[in-house]
Amino acid sequence: MRCADVPNFELRLPPLPEQRAIANILGTLDDKIELNRRMNETLESMARALFKSWVVDFDPVRVKAEGRDPCLPQPLADLFPARLVDSELGEIPEGWEVKSLDEIARFLNGLGLQKYPPVDGRFLPVIKIAQLRAGNTNDADRASAALEVDYVVQDGDILFSWSGSLECRLWAGGPGALNQHLFKVTSDKYPRWLCYLGIHQHLADFRHIAAGKATTMGHIQRYHLSDAKLPVPPSALLRAMNPVVGPIVESMWRRAVQSRTLTGLRDSLLPKLISGELRLTDAQRTVEAV
DSSP: OOGGGGGGOOOOOOOHHHHHHHHHHHHHHHHHHHHHHHHHHHHHHHHHHHHIIIIISOHHHHHHHTTOOOOSOHHHHHHSOSOEEEETTEEEETTOEEEEHHHHSEEEEOBOGGGSOOBTTBEEEEEOHHHHHHTSOTTOOEEESOSOGGGEEOTTOEEEEOBSSOOEEEOOSOSEEEBTTEEEEEOSSSOHHHHHHHHHHHHHHHHHHHHTOTTSOOBOOHHHHHHOEEEEOOHHHHHHHHHHHHHHHHHHHHHHHHHHHHHHHHHHHHHHHHHTSSOHHHHHHHHHTO
16 A cells, blocks of 8 residues: 555545534543543642641641631541640651651552463553553553452552652552552551652652662662651541541542543444444433443
């Protein structure tokens, strides 16, 4: 085939009114995807602002120390102390503890998955730094589906790339296999939002450390996780914070999963509508159902 032949190709296209109707249906999905993206930006900003106010700047504590109302629900406000005390981080709220990131969460490094090829046609897509940044496993390598469960990534998991491009994301790209150079971050004791936002609190410092590795690929080491400290509220206060901060962070990855579903639906509808395999009315009902 020559490039000069391309203008002579004949394509079967629906009538123009039907093309416009198809564009409207697909545009509705695009609008929903874009709305989710913008909402997630807002939710991320809200979560970080709350974390900074409550866990970094201790605004409710400072306000109470001045004898003023912190303007929070009373059960939550009552659990914030009214006094700051000295610590290795400087002043922190009375009754709080200083903990390192690796005390708060488990940082599981991924596997060299080239050693775990698919078996009997069963596989998981390999999640590397490129997939983490893209948010999906399109064109990813494949690994055995028979990995230990700890090395299987699910939607909502916190993934943190500790070399190359340092990123911390709530994964929403579907099940996959955890590759080396990525940490899967979990905790049996502390909520997901504290682990996720706690890493982000130190992410700029981690990137600065990695940038200083002039002779190797930029990275951090495990002792950097031990050196990264956070002030941690008592369990009663954490439980009271959960209904406020937790749903914001959970909504972020759930919306991203929804957008993945919408993208798949959009991409599957287009060829079916163009070819006439699917009627417009059926496509419209499908879109309205999501």
